[in-house]
Amino acid sequence: MGKRMVVVGGVAGGASAAAKAKRENPDLEVVVYEKSGWVSYGACGLPYVLSGEIPRLERLVARTPEEFRKGGVEVHTRHEVVDVDPELKTLTVFDHVEGRTFQDRYDYLVLATGAKPTLPPIPGTEQAGVYTLRSMKDGEALLRALEGAKRATILGAGYIGLEVAEAFRKRGLEVTLLELKDRPLPHWDEEVGNLLKEELERHGVEVWTGVKVEALRGQGRVEAVETSEGVVSTDLVLVATGIRPNTLLAQAMGVALGPTGAIATDEEMRTNLEGVYAAGDVAESFHRVLGRPYWLPLGDVANKHGRTAGAVIAGKKARFHGVVGTAIFKAFGLAVATTGLSLEAALKEGFRAKKAFIQSRDGAHYYPGSQPLWVELVYEEGTGRLLGGAVVAKGHGALRIDALAALLHQGGTVEDLLALDLAYAPPYSPVWDPLLIAAQQVR
Numbered sequence: 001m002g003k004r005m006v007v008v009g010g011v012a013g014g015a016s017a018a019a020k021a022k023r024e025n026p027d028l029e030v031v032v033y034e035k036s037g038w039v040s041y042g043a044c045g046l047p048y049v050l051s052g053e054i055p056r057l058e059r060l061v062a063r064t065p066e067e068f069r070k071g072g073v074e075v076h077t078r079h080e081v082v083d084v085d086p087e088l089k090t091l092t093v094f095d096h097v098e099g100r101t102f103q104d105r106y107d108y109l110v111l112a113t114g115a116k117p118t119l120p121p122i123p124g125t126e127q128a129g130v131y132t133l134r135s136m137k138d139g140e141a142l143l144r145a146l147e148g149a150k151r152a153t154i155l156g157a158g159y160i161g162l163e164v165a166e167a168f169r170k171r172g173l174e175v176t177l178l179e180l181k182d183r184p185l186p187h188w189d190e191e192v193g194n195l196l197k198e199e200l201e202r203h204g205v206e207v208w209t210g211v212k213v214e215a216l217r218g219q220g221r222v223e224a225v226e227t228s229e230g231v232v233s234t235d236l237v238l239v240a241t242g243i244r245p246n247t248l249l250a251q252a253m254g255v256a257l258g259p260t261g262a263i264a265t266d267e268e269m270r271t272n273l274e275g276v277y278a279a280g281d282v283a284e285s286f287h288r289v290l291g292r293p294y295w296l297p298l299g300d301v302a303n304k305h306g307r308t309a310g311a312v313i314a315g316k317k318a319r320f321h322g323v324v325g326t327a328i329f330k331a332f333g334l335a336v337a338t339t340g341l342s343l344e345a346a347l348k349e350g351f352r353a354k355k356a357f358i359q360s361r362d363g364a365h366y367y368p369g370s371q372p373l374w375v376e377l378v379y380e381e382g383t384g385r386l387l388g389g390a391v392v393a394k395g396h397g398a399l400r401i402d403a404l405a406a407l408l409h410q411g412g413t414v415e416d417l418l419a420l421d422l423a424y425a426p427p428y429s430p431v432w433d434p435l436l437i438a439a440q441q442v443r
Contacts, residue, residue, distance in 0.1 A: 004029040005313055006091065006106040008081045008249065010039030011135075012299055013280025014112030015063065016306025017313070018073045024314035030073045031104070033093055035080040038136040039065060044299045046139045047160070050146065051167035057139055084109065084253040086273045108275050108313045111250050111263065112306065115243040115281035115297050120155065124216030129223075130237045133160055145236050146171055153177075153225045153234040155213055157184035161240035162196065162331045165205050169332075176206040176232050178225065183209055188342045191357050191376065192390050199334040208232075243297060245282045258284040260295035267319035269309035277313065279305035286322035289340050289387060289408055290349065296323045324408040325388075328401060333394050337401035340388025340408045343378050352381040356441035360434035362397030364426035373397045375438040377404075377414065384413040384442065391434075400435055414442045 005021055007014045010032040022030045032039065040063040048054045065075040076093075082101075083092040091109070094101050117132035119125045131142050152168045154161045157179035168175045177200065179186065183193025184200065184207065200207050212228040216237060225232040245262040247255075256272040258264035263278040265271055267286075271278050280302035287294035301323055311318035328337035346353035356377045363370030371394040378388040389404040391397065407416055418440070422433045430437075 002027055002029050003107045004031070004105060005108040005110065006104060007032040007110040007112060008091075009112035009114055009280065009282075010034035010075055010077070011036075011041060011043065011112070011114060011280070012302035013114075013283070013306035013309075014110060015040035015068075016303045017110045017112065017277070017279050017310040018068070018075075018306075019063070019071065020307045020310030021314045022072050022310075024311055024316050026072065028314060032068070032073060032075045033079040033081050034075065034077050035096070036135060036137055037077050039063070039068070039075055039077060041136060042299065043134065043136075046133055046136075047163035047167045049139055050133075050142055050164060051170040053170070057136055057143075060136070081249060084249065086253050086276060089275065106275070108277065110306070110309050110313070111255065111271070111276065111278045111282055112280045112302075113246040113249055113282045116246045117239065118242045118244050119239055120213065120241050122213055122215055124218060124222065125239065127216060127218050128221040129218070129235065130216060130239060132239050133164060134243065142236075142238070146173070149173060149235040151176075151234045152236050152238065153232050154238045154240055155225075156240035156242070157181075157186065157196075157207070157209070158240060158242070159185075159327065159329050161238070162200070163329055164238055164240065165200060166203070166330070166332050169203055169205060174206075175204070176208065176225075176234070178211050178213055178227060178232070179207070179209045180212060181209065185336065187345070188338055188390060189344055189355070189357075189376065191374070192336060192338070192392055195334065195374065195392050196331055196336065199332050203332045243281070245295065245297070247282060250278070250282065258293045260284050260293055262295045264293065267308075267321070268312045269305055269320060270312075277309040279309045285320070288322045288324050288411075294323060294325070296325060298327060321409070324405055326401060326405040328398060335393050335395065335398035336390070337392075337398040338388070338390045339401050339405040340386065341378055342388060342390075343376075346378055346380075346387045351387060353378055353387055354381050354442075355379070356438050358434065358438045358441060360437050361430060362393055362395055362434075363428055364430050367426040370427075371395050371397070373434050375400070375434045377417075377435075377438045377442065379414050379442060384415055386412050386414060386417065389438075397434075400433070403435060414439050 078096040281297035326339040376390040
């Protein structure tokens, strides 16, 4: 009997692990069990389906179960792994289609159970008309809810809340965005939050910051949101206040969690149990700036986790090199990209941190159509070591963040940034790139 790899969860990390393992070792039996009816899709595209920019959910699918099977990977949707015995290396699976339970075995097991939304402890969240956005099922429900809706309220001004605010406005809804902290994107510094707030309000989003949500009112269906600053009438509520790793199965079978609450792994994505790996939003990463485990539930990280686990299981050398916390998103005409630590976070971590913040342009001042661009650099006083940064732009200029991310991966300094030979042509950059202008402010 050949070696058998079972993947629990077929989205992002799980799908990547299965595909990579089978490509690298065709003799390996690879089986995927996914609780939902969807596998291998780009959940990050859900806001753009809600906005209508992407015409249907199916466009987000990277690979169907049938396509997996053609590559030798058996995918079973609506199949939930409810128990695992790591000593016997067996698992119990519930088939939601046929309503039956059966046993399976594994030599290698990949836990890719993802993350789930957290609902705030306020009355009324159980009512109809209250939604989250993590899965295709969530997307289907929200698309139905948009039909006939006129007013939407979003709780939380993080990535999802900000992207969906734009999507709802493009659907013609009145949108109110509620944030407990004093600015949108509260994990980053105030200059970026202020730029975001201005952009949101310019496009008709009503932004309430520093506001506490106290209850969702309604008689079985939400009708209003009661806050510390007043009542907001609404037809639907999107809760975007955070997520947590879905570790229930892992904990039940004795998999160790790390300090973040996600599954602890080594560089090869191995857990503390023999033959058991973890990948995706359920697993920790190593933060190269902080020098410790970190939870970063993003799609690109999940896919890298899965690719690493799949290669190792197939007998190849591979390791996941860690993260620096790079992210980018779009809010109307503004692209916002961050990496590493904000100044506020760096100071909390005990760094002697400072920042430089500048406004420039994404092209030469004389070139038609050049747009404003802002850069923030966070660095360690004395050593000049880069700790983080942000680029905000009205266009693709925000992708300059990748240069900062590369330097953070290498432990680079402001001097290293100044030494970079960056591309220049008037349509794409001033003669002094905005990154270099920001670096010069440090000297």
